[in-house]
Amino acid sequence: xxxxxxxxxxxxxxxxxxxxATSLECVLKNAQAASVxxxxxxxxxxxxxxxxxxxxxxxxxxxxxxxxxxPRQADLIIAAGTITKKMAPRLRRxxxxxxxxxxxxxxxGCTVKGGPFYYDSYAVEKGIDHIVPVDVYIPGCPPRPExxxxxxxxxxxxxxxxxxxxxxxx
Amino acid sequence: MQGLxxxxxxxxxxxHHPSTHGVCRMVLTxxxxxxxxxxxxxxxxxxxxxxxxENRTYVQCLPLxxxxxxxxxxxxxxxxxxxxxxxxxVEVPERAEYLRVIMVELNRIASHLLxxxxxxxxxxxxxxxxxxxxxxxxxxxxxxxxxxxxLTYNYIRIGGVSKDILPGFEQRCRKALDTIEAxxxxxxxxxxxxxxxxxxxxxxxxxxxxxxxxxxxxxxVLRASxxxxxxxxxxxxxxxxxxDWKVPTQKSGDCFDRYMQRLDEIRVSIKIIRxxxxxxxxxxxxxxxxxxxxxxxxxxxxxxxxxxxxxxCHLISNGGPKPLRVKLRGxxxxxxxxxxxFGANCMIADLVAIFATLDVILPEVDR
Amino acid sequence: xxxxELVAYIGSHFEGKLTPVETxxxxxxxxxxxxxxxxxxxxxxxxxxxxxxxxxxxxxxxTGEHFEVAYSLASIGLKHRMDVKLSLPYEGAEVESVxxxxxxxxxxxxEAWELYGINxxxxxxxxxxxxxxxxxxxxxxxxxxxxxxxxxxxxx
Numbered sequence: 001x002x003x004x005x006x007x008x009x010x011x012x013x014x015x016x017x018x019x020x021a022t023s024l025e026c027v028l029k030n031a032q033a034a035s036v037x038x039x040x041x042x043x044x045x046x047x048x049x050x051x052x053x054x055x056x057x058x059x060x061x062x063x064x065x066x067x068x069x070x071p072r073q074a075d076l077i078i079a080a081g082t083i084t085k086k087m088a089p090r091l092r093r094x095x096x097x098x099x100x101x102x103x104x105x106x107x108x109g110c111t112v113k114g115g116p117f118y119y120d121s122y123a124v125e126k127g128i129d130h131i132v133p134v135d136v137y138i139p140g141c142p143p144r145p146e147x148x149x150x151x152x153x154x155x156x157x158x159x160x161x162x163x164x165x166x167x168x169x170x
Numbered sequence: 171m172q173g174l175x176x177x178x179x180x181x182x183x184x185x186h187h188p189s190t191h192g193v194c195r196m197v198l199t200x201x202x203x204x205x206x207x208x209x210x211x212x213x214x215x216x217x218x219x220x221x222x223x224e225n226r227t228y229v230q231c232l233p234l235x236x237x238x239x240x241x242x243x244x245x246x247x248x249x250x251x252x253x254x255x256x257x258x259x260v261e262v263p264e265r266a267e268y269l270r271v272i273m274v275e276l277n278r279i280a281s282h283l284l285x286x287x288x289x290x291x292x293x294x295x296x297x298x299x300x301x302x303x304x305x306x307x308x309x310x311x312x313x314x315x316x317x318x319x320x321l322t323y324n325y326i327r328i329g330g331v332s333k334d335i336l337p338g339f340e341q342r343c344r345k346a347l348d349t350i351e352a353x354x355x356x357x358x359x360x361x362x363x364x365x366x367x368x369x370x371x372x373x374x375x376x377x378x379x380x381x382x383x384x385x386x387x388x389x390x391v392l393r394a395s396x397x398x399x400x401x402x403x404x405x406x407x408x409x410x411x412x413x414d415w416k417v418p419t420q421k422s423g424d425c426f427d428r429y430m431q432r433l434d435e436i437r438v439s440i441k442i443i444r445x446x447x448x449x450x451x452x453x454x455x456x457x458x459x460x461x462x463x464x465x466x467x468x469x470x471x472x473x474x475x476x477x478x479x480x481x482x483c484h485l486i487s488n489g490g491p492k493p494l495r496v497k498l499r500g501x502x503x504x505x506x507x508x509x510x511x512f513g514a515n516c517m518i519a520d521l522v523a524i525f526a527t528l529d530v531i532l533p534e535v536d537r
Numbered sequence: 538x539x540x541x542e543l544v545a546y547i548g549s550h551f552e553g554k555l556t557p558v559e560t561x562x563x564x565x566x567x568x569x570x571x572x573x574x575x576x577x578x579x580x581x582x583x584x585x586x587x588x589x590x591x592x593x594x595x596x597x598x599x600t601g602e603h604f605e606v607a608y609s610l611a612s613i614g615l616k617h618r619m620d621v622k623l624s625l626p627y628e629g630a631e632v633e634s635v636x637x638x639x640x641x642x643x644x645x646x647x648e649a650w651e652l653y654g655i656n657x658x659x660x661x662x663x664x665x666x667x668x669x670x671x672x673x674x675x676x677x678x679x680x681x682x683x684x685x686x687x688x689x690x691x692x693x
Contacts, residue, residue: 213666213667384639471593471609484609499596
């Protein structure tokens, strides 16, 4: 992205160049939001709802999202299911293996704050936001497929409203 | 290739892997492509459900039971409720028993449809996944109109069921069953004579009957190896002894037989549900049980046949409002334990097929 | 065999090593001493009229005063069921492993060791199982265990 980084700086020197730079950014961001590939990561009950959302009735493919089995080819981790203390380092490792820009959706009550295991489970991580930075939280136990689709649309809105990193520096 | 030095090496399969159903890690000792030794490492989903249950009242424990085995959560609710009813001496009304049987058998069909889709996807065929889950949605619609939830129902309570079925449920249920029965013929036509499917599953992963019994494997895994044992018939509970149905078995215990066994069980379940719908009596759907349910001191081990095998609940009460000990015996616990005994000496691609047909759900193993 | 026949058969063939516990209308429960365990279990497995070849469940229990280990047995061929339990003191809780009789007891015993601390002799593999690898807070299922994550909910 080295040469591309310098493009808006030089574009702005021309008359009307700033408008081209922002429209390019808009096109790039829309393209990015329209094809977010997610990692197949499901631990517990929410994984079944994730599979149902990817199947015939509520289709993920119409949003441009397909599942990838390896984190190297994925943009998004939908952390579906309880994360226990034994599994937490593995989740962090998977997150580190993803290439930027990368996003995390916390699906289900267990990933938001521990869910039904909040008070008295000695082996559950109460919420994943102290392991990986989370972009969208989806409550529910398990959340309906419509909720999950709404969460993904929220993520798309968030992607479209972000600026490309380093795009406006020299 | 003479004189080429080879050595064994260890490969980690999991805990995050597209084919392990959940978070199961297996440490494989391999010689090239051949797996010599399998050692499952579990505990990645240990949520301490048993300790949490000791901290809650009996009625508060029921939603946690759903999370123990979420694909057939009607059955997990039933095993705990039956154990608590035995200890507390609660009589369940007849209509509630019939409703319980209808719901549990519908859940069994849904679980086997999910198995069909996910197993085929593991072995490489993507289309059955979409077909199986499409029919499963018909059953999930029926559950949603009855109890409001799609996956973790909390429907079968201590003393009966939580809500009565809506008017018109019977017609919708029969229509769904007719659709599923017609589609089963399509599913079998898609895979049963497919040469790739037969090459991947016939003769692979043969489980001898004695090994299965010694390790405590149960359910379709045991019946596919030729052992004729079903808790619904041999240790009868609820109203199964009043209905007319037969237990299917297969002969050789390879992957193909385990797959065919579950499709046969879908047919048996459809038959049971039709008979239960015909004989559904009028009456109460729940006995009166107070929220501070306090059974007499005692212990019992209650077992039922869930979609994956024998599920048990060893419940000990000391007369107080909270249980003293709840030990949940999941069928996948023993089904996974038998894997190293018969799954070694195969190629790694066959290991994926064997693991898929065992139909292991990890929270039953880890709790 | 029916429940009464089973209780009568066991009463006459086991020289008082299995004492029945009153349970009402559940399956028969028996009590046993830890020293007689292997011998009695082998006989329950091999005897031609009993043939308990299926171990359904093996659970560790902490009653607040002592440990208990409960075995639930079933017979595939003869289709009857019974349960056996034994008591162990808190200090030095040790009992023989039954995995030579039923291979499926291996994981159940390993879990009971990890969560309660009951030692199973001749098991061979009592290592970390369900808890995280770096767990250092003791045996969590004991009644007197307290950890930083455990909040005892109030009594009703």
